[in-house]
Amino acid sequence: MEFIAHPGPLMDNDQRQPDQLLKDHLLDCQKIAESLGRKLNLGHMAGLAALLHDVGKYSSAFQEYIQSAKIDPNSVRRGSVDHSTAGGKLLYDMFHQSTNSPHEQMLAELVGNAIISHHSSSLRDYWDPQTTADSPFLNRVREKPVIEYAQIKSAFFTEVISPVRFKKYVQCAVQELQVLIKQLKDYSSLFLIGQFIYSCVIDADRTNTMLFEQGKAATWQADGDRTNLFAADYATVVAYLEAKNIDSPTTKINQLRAQMALECDQFADRPTGVYQLSIPTGGGKTFSSLRFALKHAAKQHKMRIIYVVPFTTVIEQNAAVTRKALGLPENDQSHVLEFHSNVVQSQTIAGDNENEEQGLELIKDTWDAPIIFTTMVQFLNTFYASGTRSIRRLHNLMNSVVIFDEVQSVPTKCISMFNEVVNFLSSVGQTTAVLCTATQPALDAVRNNLKLSENGEMIQNLPAITEAFKRVDIVDQSQGEAWSLDHLANFVQELAVNKQNILVILNTKSAVKKLYQTLAATNLSEEFKLVHLSTSMCAAHRLRLFSDITKVLKNGQRLICISSQLIEAGVDVSFECVIRSTAGLDSIAQAAGRCNRNGEKERQNVYVVKIADDDEKLTYLPEIADGQKITLRLLQDMVLDKKLYNGELLSPAALRKYFIDFFAKEAIEADYPVKHTNLKLMPLMSNQGQRGSIKRATNEDWPLMLLNSGQTIAKFFQVIDSVTQTVLVPYAAGAEFITQLNGELTTEELDSTLKAAQPYTVNLFTYQITELDKAGLLMPLYNDQILALRSEAYSEEYGVTMAGDGGIFEPPIM
Numbered sequence: 053m054e055f056i057a058h059p060g061p062l063m064d065n066d067q068r069q070p071d072q073l074l075k076d077h078l079l080d081c082q083k084i085a086e087s088l089g090r091k092l093n094l095g096h097m098a099g100l101a102a103l104l105h106d107v108g109k110y111s112s113a114f115q116e117y118i119q120s121a122k123i124d125p126n127s128v129r130r131g132s133v134d135h136s137t138a139g140g141k142l143l144y145d146m147f148h149q150s151t152n153s154p155h156e157q158m159l160a161e162l163v164g165n166a167i168i169s170h171h172s173s174s175l176r177d178y179w180d181p182q183t184t185a186d187s188p189f190l191n192r193v194r195e196k197p198v199i200e201y202a203q204i205k206s207a208f209f210t211e212v213i214s215p216v217r218f219k220k221y222v223q224c225a226v227q228e229l230q231v232l233i234k235q236l237k238d239y240s241s242l243f244l245i246g247q248f249i250y251s252c253v254i255d256a257d258r259t260n261t262m263l264f265e266q267g268k269a270a271t272w273q274a275d276g277d278r279t280n281l282f283a284a285d286y287a288t289v290v291a292y293l294e295a296k297n298i299d300s301p302t303t304k305i306n307q308l309r310a311q312m313a314l315e316c317d318q319f320a321d322r323p324t325g326v327y328q329l330s331i332p333t334g335g336g337k338t339f340s341s342l343r344f345a346l347k348h349a350a351k352q353h354k355m356r357i358i359y360v361v362p363f364t365t366v367i368e369q370n371a372a373v374t375r376k377a378l379g380l381p382e383n384d385q386s387h388v389l390e391f392h393s394n395v396v397q398s399q400t401i402a403g404d405n406e407n408e409e410q411g412l413e414l415i416k417d418t419w420d421a422p423i424i425f426t427t428m429v430q431f432l433n434t435f436y437a438s439g440t441r442s443i444r445r446l447h448n449l450m451n452s453v454v455i456f457d458e459v460q461s462v463p464t465k466c467i468s469m470f471n472e473v474v475n476f477l478s479s480v481g482q483t484t485a486v487l488c489t490a491t492q493p494a495l496d497a498v499r500n501n502l503k504l505s506e507n508g509e510m511i512q513n514l515p516a517i518t519e520a521f522k523r524v525d526i527v528d529q530s531q532g533e534a535w536s537l538d539h540l541a542n543f544v545q546e547l548a549v550n551k552q553n554i555l556v557i558l559n560t561k562s563a564v565k566k567l568y569q570t571l572a573a574t575n576l577s578e579e580f581k582l583v584h585l586s587t588s589m590c591a592a593h594r595l596r597l598f599s600d601i602t603k604v605l606k607n608g609q610r611l612i613c614i615s616s617q618l619i620e621a622g623v624d625v626s627f628e629c630v631i632r633s634t635a636g637l638d639s640i641a642q643a644a645g646r647c648n649r650n651g652e653k654e655r656q657n658v659y660v661v662k663i664a665d666d667d668e669k670l671t672y673l674p675e676i677a678d679g680q681k682i683t684l685r686l687l688q689d690m691v692l693d694k695k696l697y698n699g700e701l702l703s704p705a706a707l708r709k710y711f712i713d714f715f716a717k718e719a720i721e722a723d724y725p726v727k728h729t730n731l732k733l734m735p736l737m738s739n740q741g742q743r744g745s746i747k748r749a750t751n752e753d754w755p756l757m758l759l760n761s762g763q764t765i766a767k768f769f770q771v772i773d774s775v776t777q778t779v780l781v782p783y784a785a786g787a788e789f790i791t792q793l794n795g796e797l798t799t800e801e802l803d804s805t806l807k808a809a810q811p812y813t814v815n816l817f818t819y820q821i822t823e824l825d826k827a828g829l830l831m832p833l834y835n836d837q838i839l840a841l842r843s844e845a846y847s848e849e850y851g852v853t854m855a856g857d858g859g860i861f862e863p864p865i866m
Contacts, residue, residue, distance in 0.1 A: 053115075054071075054073060055073065055074040055075070055109065055110055055115060055207065055211070056071045056072065056073065056074060056109075056115060056118050056119075057071075057072045057073065057074040057076070057077035057078075057106060057109060058071065058072040058077065058118075058261060058264060058265075059071050059072075059118060059121065059122045060072070061265045061267075068122070069267065072261075072264045072269065074106065074109050074110065074211070075211045075212050076269070077106060077260060077261075077264075078102070078103055078104075078105075078106060078107070078212055079103075079212065080260045080269060080272070081102035081103070081105065081106075081253075081256040081257055081260050082099045082102045082103040082256075083099075083272075084102065084255070084256035084259055084260060084272055085098040085099050085101060085102035085252045085253055085255075085256035086098060086099035086102075087274040088251075088252040088255060088256065088274075088447045089248075089249070089252050089447075091447055091450040091451055091481070092232070092245075092248060092450060092480065092481065093228060093231065093232070094225075094228050094229075094232065094245075094248070094249065094252075095228070096221060096222075096224040096225035096227075096228055097159065097162070097163055097225045097228055097229060097249055098248075098249055098252035098253065098256075099221075099225075100143075100159075100163050100221065100222060100225050101163045101166040101167055101170075101249055101250075101252065101253040102252070102253050102256045102257065103212070103213070103221075104139030104140070104142060104143060104163075104167050105136070105139055105166075105167050105170050105253050105257060106135055106136075106139070106257075107135075107138045107139040107142065107204055107205075107208050108133075108134060108135030108136060108137060108138035108139065108198070108204060109135045110138075110200075110203065110204040110207040110208055110211075111133070111135070111138075111199060111200040111203065111204055112200060112203070113133050113199060113200065114133045114135050117132065117133045131171070134198075136167065136168050136169070136170060136171055136172075137168055137192050137193070137196055137198055138198050138201065138204050139164075139167040139168070140164035140165070140167040140168035140192060140193045141164075141192075141193045141194075141196075141198055141201070142204075142205060142208075143159075143160045143163060143164045143167070143193075144160050144164050144193040144194060146160075146219075146222075147159060147160040147222065148160040148161070148164075148193075153226075154757060155226050155229055155230050155233075156222075156226055157756075157757050158229060158242075158757040158758065159222070159225055159226050159229050161178065161189070161756055161757055161758050162229070162242070162245060162246050162249055162758070163225070163249060164189070164193055165178070165189055165246060165250070165762075166246065166249045166250040166252075166253045167253070168189075168192045168193060169250065170250075170253055170254060170257060170440075171440075172440075173438045173439050173440065173766060174438050174439075174443075174762050174763050174765075174766030174767075175246055175247070175250055175762035175763060175766075176188040176189040176192060176762070176763050177189065177760075177761040177762060177763040177764055178190075178739075178756050178758045178759050178760055178761070179739055179742065179746070179754070179756075179759045179760075179761060180761065180763075180764065181731060181736055181739065181742075181761050181764055182729075182731070182764070184746070184749045184750065185746050185749060185750045185752075185754070187755075187756065188763060189756070190755070190756070232245065232480075235479065235480055236480065237475075237479070238738060239737075239738035239739075239740045239758070239759075239760065240472055240737040240738045240760075241476055241480065242738075242758060242760070243737040243738065243760040243762065244435065244472070244473070244476045244480075244737075245480075246758075246760070246762065247435060247443060247446055247762070248446060248447060248450075250443060250446075251443050251444060251445070251446035251447045252447050254440050254443060254444045255418055255444045255445075255447065258440075258444065259272065260272065262799055265799055266798070266799060266800055275355060275420065277353065278349070278353075278354070278355055278356070278422055279350050279353050280350075281422060282346050282347075282349040282350040282354070282357075282422070283346075283350040285346050285378055285422075285423075286343070286346035286347050286350055288377070288378055288379060289339070289342055289343060289346060289377045289378065290317075290343065292376075292377045292378075292379075293313065293339055293343070293377070297310060303650070303651055304520065304651065305334070305521070305523075305650055305651040306650075308335065308517060308520055308521065309335055309336035309340075312331055312335055312336065312340055312511055312517070313336060313339060313340040313343055315510060315511055315512060316329065316340040316341065316343055316344040316510050316511075317343045317344065317347060319344060319510045320343070320344045320345075320347035320348040320351060321351065322348075322505075323352070324352060324478065324482050324483070324484045325478060325484060325485075325505030325508060326474060326475075326478050326484075326485045326487070326502065326503060326504050326505050326508060327484070327485070327486050327487070327504075327505055327508040327509070327510060328486070328487045328488075328504065328508055328509045328510065329341055329344070329486050329487065329488040329489075329509075329510045329511065330489065330490065330509060330510075330511055330514055331488070331490060331511060332490050332517060332518050332521035332645075333490040333521075333641060333642060333644065333645025333649075334521065334523070334626075334645050334649040334650070335490070335517075335521060337457070337488055337490075338370055338373055338374075338457075338624075339373075339377070341359075341455050341457070341486060341488050342374060342377070344486065344510070345357045345453045345455055345486070348453055348484060349452075349453050352484070353451075354451055354452050354453050354483075354484070355448070355450075355451050355452055356419070356420075356421070356422055356423065356424060356448065356452045356453075357422065357423045357424070357452065357453045357454075357455070358419065358423075358424045358425075358426065358431075358449065358452055358453070358454045358455070359423075359424065359425045359426070359455045359457055360426060360427065360428055360431045360454060360455065360456045360457065361425065361426070361427055361428070361457045361458065361621065362427065362428055362457070362458045362461035362621050366457065366458070366621050366623070367390050367391075367392060367425045367426065367427065367591060368390065368591040368592070368594065368595040368811055369595060369598060369623055369624065370425055370457070371388055371390045371425045372595065373624075374388050374423065374425075375387075375388050383808070385421070385807045385808060385810075386421060387421060387422055387423060388421065388422075388423045388424075388425070389419065389421035389423070389424045389425070389807070390425050390426075390591075390810050390811060391419065391424060391425065391426040391427075391430060391810065392426075392427070392430075392591060392778075392810045392811070392813055418444055418445045418448055419445040419448045419449075420448060428456075428461060428462060428463075428771065429771040429772060430442070431454075432466060432469070432470065432473070432769075432771050433769075433771065434446050434449065435469075435473050436469060436733075436765055436766065436769040437766060437769055437770075438766040438767060438769070439766075449477060449481065449483060450477070450481040450482065450483060451481065451482045451483060452477075452481075452483045452484075453483070453484045453486070454474075454477065454483055454484070454485050454486070455486045455488055456485065456486065456487050456488060456489075457488050457489070457621070458488070458489050458621040458642070459487040459488065459489050459493065459495075460489050460491050460493040460638040460711075461621070461638075462493070462495075463675065463771055463772070464675055464678075464714075464715075464721050464722060465721050465722065465723075465724045465725065466724060466771060467495065467498055467500075467715070467722040468498070468499070468500035468722045468723045468724065468734040469723075469724055469733065469734055469737075470495075471495060471498070471500050471501060471502045472500060472734070472737065474502060475502065475503050478503070479503070486510075487502075489638075490641055490642070490645065491637070491638040491641045491642070491707050491711075493638070493711045493715075498715050498722055499722065499723075500722070500723070500734065514704070515704065518703075518704060522655065522700075523647070523648040523649070523651050523655055523656065524630075524644050524647045524648055524655055524656050524657065524658045525655050525656070525657055525658070526640070526644070526658050526660060526700075526701045526702065527657045527658065527659045527660065528660055528687050528690075528691070528701075529543075529659050529660060529661045529662075530634050530660050530661060530662040530684060530687055531687070531688075531691065534662040534663060534664040534665070535661055535662060535663055535664060536663075536664050536666075536667055537563060537566055537567050537570060537663065537664075537667045537668075538570065540556070540567060540631070540661060540663065541567060541570045541571055541574070543631070543659075543661070544556060544571060544576075544612065544631070545571075545574065545576060547629055547631075548576060548579070548580065548612065551628050551629045552608065552609075552610055552611075552628055553604075553605060553610065553611040553612065553613075553627050553628050553629070554611075554612045554613075554627060554628070554629045554630075554631065555612075555613050555615065555619070555625075555627040555629070555630045555631070555643075555646055555647070556612070556613070556614045556615070556630075556631045557615055557616070557617060557619060557620065557630070557631070557632050557633065557643050557646075558614070558615075558616065558633045558663065558668060559616070559617065559633050559635055559663075559668050559670060559673065559676050559680075560616070560668055560669065560670070560673070561586045561587065561588060561616055562669075563633075563663065563667055563668045564584065564585070564586050564614050564615060564616050565584065565586070565850065566667070567614050568582065568584040568614045571612065571614070576612065579610055580610040580611060580612045581604055581609060581610065581611045581612070582612050582613075582614070583597060583600075583601060583611065583612070583613045583614070583615075584614055584615075584849060584850060585597060585613060585614070585615035585616065585618065585619055586615070586616045586618065586850070586851065587616065587618055587814070587815070587851075588814065588850055588851035588852040589783075589814070589850075589851030589852075590781045590783050590786065590811065590812050590813055590814050590851065591810070591811040591812070591813070592783060592784060592785070592786065592811040592812050593781075593783050593784075593851060594618070595811070596784075598623060598625065601613060601625055602624075602625060605625065605626065605627070613627070617635070617639060617642075619646060620639060620642035620643050620645070620646070621642060623646070624649070625646055625649070626646065626647070626648060626649035626650055626652065627646055627647055627648075628647070628648070628653070628656060629647065629656060629657060629658075629659075630643055630644065630646055630647040630657075630658045630659070631658075631659045631661060632644075632658060632659070632660055632661070633661055633662070633663045633668060634660055634661065634662050634663075634680045634683055634684055635676050635679055635680050635683065636675075636676065636678075636679025636680065636682070636683060636710070636714070637679070637682070637683045637686065637701070637702070637706065637707060637710040638679070638707070638710070638711075639676075639679065640658075640660060640683065640701070640702070641702050641707065643658065644658045644702060660683075660687070662684070672773075678714065679710075679714060682710055682713050682714055683710065685713075686701065686706060686709070686710060687701065697709075722734075723735065724769070726768045727773075729768075731764070731768070733764075733765050733768060733769060736760060736761040736764055736765050737760055737765070738759070738760060739759035739760055739761060740759055742759055743759070775817070775818055776815040776816060776817055776818075777815065777816055777818070777821055777839065778813050778814075778815055778839075779813060779814055779815075779816050779821075779830075779839045779840060779841055780793070780809055780812055780813055780833075780838065780839070780840040780841070781812055781813065781814055781840070781841045781846050781851075781852070782840070782841060782842070782843045782846055783812055783846060784812070785812060786809065786812030787843070789805060789808065789809040789812060790831070790833070790840045792805050793805060793806075793809075793833045793834055793838055793840070794831075794833055802834075814841075814851065814852055816852065820852075820854065821839070823854055824841070824845055824854065827845075827854075827856055828842075829841060829842050829844060829845035829856055830842070830845075843858060843859055844856045844857070844858050844859060845858055846858045847859070
């Protein structure tokens, strides 16, 4: 009897190609997973998970299910036959008995969990922290009966590997685990090892299935060495910058930028570590960090460079700058990938049923490009979030260079879990991390601290550099009563009498829109070009506006831009005057970096104002509210003591004080407390301290080596509290992508289309999705797994418009 893993795909003549045999799928997946696992010298552990992941398909029940599905897909219910439990149970039965060594038992737990969870939304909890002593893992591998278990084992050991060879293979995996454990600092690292194995088996399974459906199952190849590629990229960027510097004026600012870029270049000779790049705002950190990353990647044989930025708005500008420096096409995604979000919504089936592979589950969001730009949300989701689409790419963060641009933006509740991941990547994953910002947060001063490398600051003589980069004066307008937006509008009009351009940055999108509308109703709209910027616009829309703003400023035309904080990070614009609503001191420093950025004039003013609560509600933005309170306190202290911090609000001493106060206030929040529960997610990565309480409650020793709760972590983890969904918008080329996704696409075409469509997406809250759906302004695509806006729900002026008063348009040229 031939055992089938996947039915052959239908051809144009309604005939099927040959089926994929189960033994071929298991052995092919083993080969892929071994290659991925070798990134941590865990090739056998990852290969073992892949070898056993679909063993349950050897049952007659599953083979009957496959045959029925081939005849009539509607006659069977997806996931109705459990094929994931058998492999985990086999490993547990053979290697988790009293006669087995501790390392064999731990192997059975780590690898077994990846097997039984490979069609679930996360690894199972070894211990459910919301119970006394329940183990969802044990419920599967020890308690749940597996129908035809003896037949499954017999077929596996007959078709795939003999019992003797299998045991030898397992012992190779045990030896890998023994070596690894000596490197780990605590049990939290074992949680991340489990996630790594899970990532390898998910990617191996999905990749092999996708290649089979494309008729390319035998064509898989591991990533080749990229040393020569990065060396060539480095030479190209250096030549580009040298040519650029020749055309730039020899100002003091530009000389300092060149000096810092050279220091970063020389620092690239350092070994793998956790480093800091504290270039002042406007100091050219994008190119300086790129030079470091390319040279370091070439010297240390890294596989990829990943830029992690705080907002999607930074992705498109930095990626565009990088492509230009490398001489790449503007729309290139194969060499420089922009990853804004998961366009496809993950679908899982409740309970223990498996979600069979479908086209959208198979496409590769694995970050296999050489250079990747993504957000902090996507980075942290890769390690902690629910769903297999994010964790599938985790293994690709090993042996890499990760640049955290504006690292101060890590949400407070995520700090401990962020630090844990960065420490793991550096010490175990051989990944170099660079904390890149003008306002370094005190991540080494919190309880679960970041392990910075010794002498790890790239920029020498930082105080003198910071002093030389002072181009603005902070003017405190926050004392006294808070301002209404009407008061702020009047203030803007007063400044506009003597200013060519003004940037106003507010804390909420609603405040930005209201001020824009207020100013648009005045005579200013006749004298100035007014621009509204917010994350209601897709990335391509914002990038076009940034380009237009740059041209207007360069041509000396009069301009007033009203924006949310998206313009503060990584956006290379220079205004004559900036007004910033009070927020965290790091945000004020970033806003100041958009004023007199290139030292075009003598020191210019950045006005800090306090907006009334009625006009700028921060109820759902607690971190901004807390940062605002600390900043206002610092400003009040400086009013009382003029010599405090040498009278400089943005001095390194003031910023250090701000972050220490902020983290002290939020210390209890840094371990990710879960609202409306007693849980904190950071401790759930280990839970070893719970052994005593479990024994006291049950009078029994905990039967497992591990206690971590990956399922619970995934259930509650969200970088941003409000759940959002990614939606395609009909802006410019986005309309064509929507049309394409409304048609018939192969998996390969779908993969490339979704990558190209990334800049034409926005993230919407659940209530917005509901409201738009009721108004008939949403268009479901591809079996309802992709959502798109109708043209009436998107406008040139505001982006997404809930009123449905948008429409198809051609972007105007300023």
